[in-house]
Amino acid sequence: MLGRSHLLVGAAGYLTVGQAMIHYANHRPLTPGELVAGTVVCAGAAMLPDIDHPNATVSRALGPVTWFASRAASRLFGGHRVGTHSLPFAALMSLLVAYGLAHVHSQILAFFLCFFFTSLCVRVMTEADGAVCAVISAGVASAMIMGAPGHQWLADAIGLGCLLHIAADGVTTEGICLMWPLSREKVRFPICGNTGGMRERGVAICAGLLTVWFYAHLVILPNLFH
Numbered sequence: 702m703l704g705r706s707h708l709l710v711g712a713a714g715y716l717t718v719g720q721a722m723i724h725y726a727n728h729r730p731l732t733p734g735e736l737v738a739g740t741v742v743c744a745g746a747a748m749l750p751d752i753d754h755p756n757a758t759v760s761r762a763l764g765p766v767t768w769f770a771s772r773a774a775s776r777l778f779g780g781h782r783v784g785t786h787s788l789p790f791a792a793l794m795s796l797l798v799a800y801g802l803a804h805v806h807s808q809i810l811a812f813f814l815c816f817f818f819t820s821l822c823v824r825v826m827t828e829a830d831g832a833v834c835a836v837i838s839a840g841v842a843s844a845m846i847m848g849a850p851g852h853q854w855l856a857d858a859i860g861l862g863c864l865l866h867i868a869a870d871g872v873t874t875e876g877i878c879l880m881w882p883l884s885r886e887k888v889r890f891p892i893c894g895n896t897g898g899m900r901e902r903g904v905a906i907c908a909g910l911l912t913v914w915f916y917a918h919l920v921i922l923p924n925l926f927h
């Protein structure tokens with residue numbers, strides 16, 4: 702799928718199945734701040750697995766830094782739609798973020814992650830240039846850190862974003878290597894057809910409508926108009 706489709710699937714997936722799963726796993730509902738911040742981070746993280754492709758938005762996000770990261774990821778994970786499109790990769794990202802937030806400068810790392818994934822969303826949705834994306838994303842990331850001070854939601858949102866990307870690519874013709882490195886066999890249920898096709902656009906529109914609906918009912922109506 703294309704970057705914008707992944708973004709919308711990531712946002713819709715977080716607001717529907719994702720927040721319900723996190724609620725069940727953590728034995729408490731997400732706060733309004735976590736819900737808003739988690740939706741943005743999950744939408745951005747839903748583009749992360751395409752770091753294995755040099756032309757993907759995530760690979761061009763931070764110039765030479767993400768270009769080298771893309772080259773390294775492609776070699777390390779076996780090329781496009783192989784290792785980064787597997788369940789072990791999603792688990793690894795979630796665990797790495799959780800470990801980093803617990804043992805490294807947590808506020809700085811949390812800010813960087815919020816900034817990075819927000820900038821991906823801003824770039825894909827607005828096609829603004831790098832400086833504009835950076836200014837907007839820095840402001841939004843600061844608000845996220847203040848509005849959602851814990852860090853578990855961040856690791857959950859990133860892991861879930863990767864899972865949603867894998868699921869979305871799994872229903873295209875090209876498929877994914879779900880169980881890499883145990884197996885390189887492609888898994889595919891091509892109900893969405895080819896990447897960028899009409900069926901993918903339909904899925905993206907449905908995901909956008911679901912995002913608006915659930916955002917209104919989970920965030921805006923209960924907190925602003927109760």
Ligand SMILES: [Zn+2]
Pocket residue numbers: 702750751782786866870
């Ligand atoms: Zn992909």
